[in-house]
Ligand code: FES
């Protein structure tokens with residue numbers, strides 16, 4: 303595939319443009335499913351979704367139904383959720399607990415390690431010797447690996463190890479995983495919704511600081527009111543535990559980091575504030591991980607692990623899984639993600655702040671999805687096919703990291719330091735460079 307038709311990437315000329323067709327073309331979409339979602343690492347879920355023996359959850363990789371299950375001994379495995387007999391989808395629910403899965407079509411059964419348990423009326427079946435010598439268990443995912451409780455799989459076997467794929471961006475997953483010694487959990491109450499636009503609009507929007515003041519005025523008004531209502535000592539305490547940021551942050555409001563394989567982060571400085579549910583652990587986290595890493599846990603962070611995982615942390619915390627269904631249709635599965643063992647008060651604050659920002663009934667998500675749908679409608683206009691939304695920050699981007707990434711020993715490929723207005727768009731380049739590489743048929747970097 304000639305990717306230069308879709309991504310015009312000429313750093314020497316200061317040009318980076320994306321063609322509208324990338325969001326609408328059926329052939330592009332089908333190749334994305336094959337090359338990206340069925341051709342490399344994708345996020346499946348977190349370990350606590352199958353916490354106990356025989357727990358399982360279901361998800362998809364591209365078009366392929368997938369089941370992740372813990373067996374009786376505690377080992378987690380990923381399978382294609384399809385019966386080897388005639389292919390019927392085996393587990394029908396989003397999650398559950400089953401020592402045994404019985405296929406609803408002809409009752410072949412499988413244990414929680416995916417092994418065949420019984421074939422109905424086996425002896426009467428007059429099967430050939432060749433059939434008897436065939437394994438009748440579920441097909442394991444060619445690759446299945448975990449990083450700090452985040453589970454990934456690949457339907458292609460010839461991919462690099464997960465740790466290499468995540469690279470330096472893994473340190474940003476550490477910032478999520480290390481918030482509690484007990485690990486992470488998803489707060490009950492998964493929300494699934496669809497929007498009528500391309501999956502890459504969600505990919506971009508998570509990292510798009512530029513839309514915030516335009517698309518979310520009602521939420522900003524709520525924030526301003528809360529700020530006014532906060533007592534003076536709460537406002538003063540924002541920096542009390544963090545000399546570093548007080549000194550170093552002068553003029554810097556945040557920025558972005560870009561990594562190999564399409565992972566990106568945009569971030570902003572919040573400070574150590576009781577507006578964040580993690581506040582109760584501020585002291586303990588500094589002792590356990592050092593101040594720099596603790597302070598990073600309090601920064602606003604929007605992390606994308608290409609192609610389908612996003613973890614957004616601000617006043618609350620959200621885990622999102624992106625699932626493309628058609629060029630103009632995307633399914634989102636979203637959860638509130640939280641450190642295990644936080645106090646009831648912190649959990650309450652996390653959930654309340656989740657509802658007002660992240661929920662599809664909240665004040666931010668509907669603004670975003672409506673904008674994605676407006677873009678999708680606008681893409682029909684191809685008189686000028688090249689989009690101009692990838693140019694902010696072009697002259698602010700530098701190779702490597704900066705004094706803030708040094709705090710957690712992280713070495714990104716590129717970084718931008720920003721004031722409140724810059725709103726970098728060069729981090730999208732990472733997405734489309736990884737995209738172009740995968741679509742061109744090159745394996746992951
Ligand atoms: S398709 Fe599963 S038993 Fe027939």
Ligand SMILES: [Fe+2]
Nearest residue numbers: 514517666670
């Ligand atoms: Fe938004």
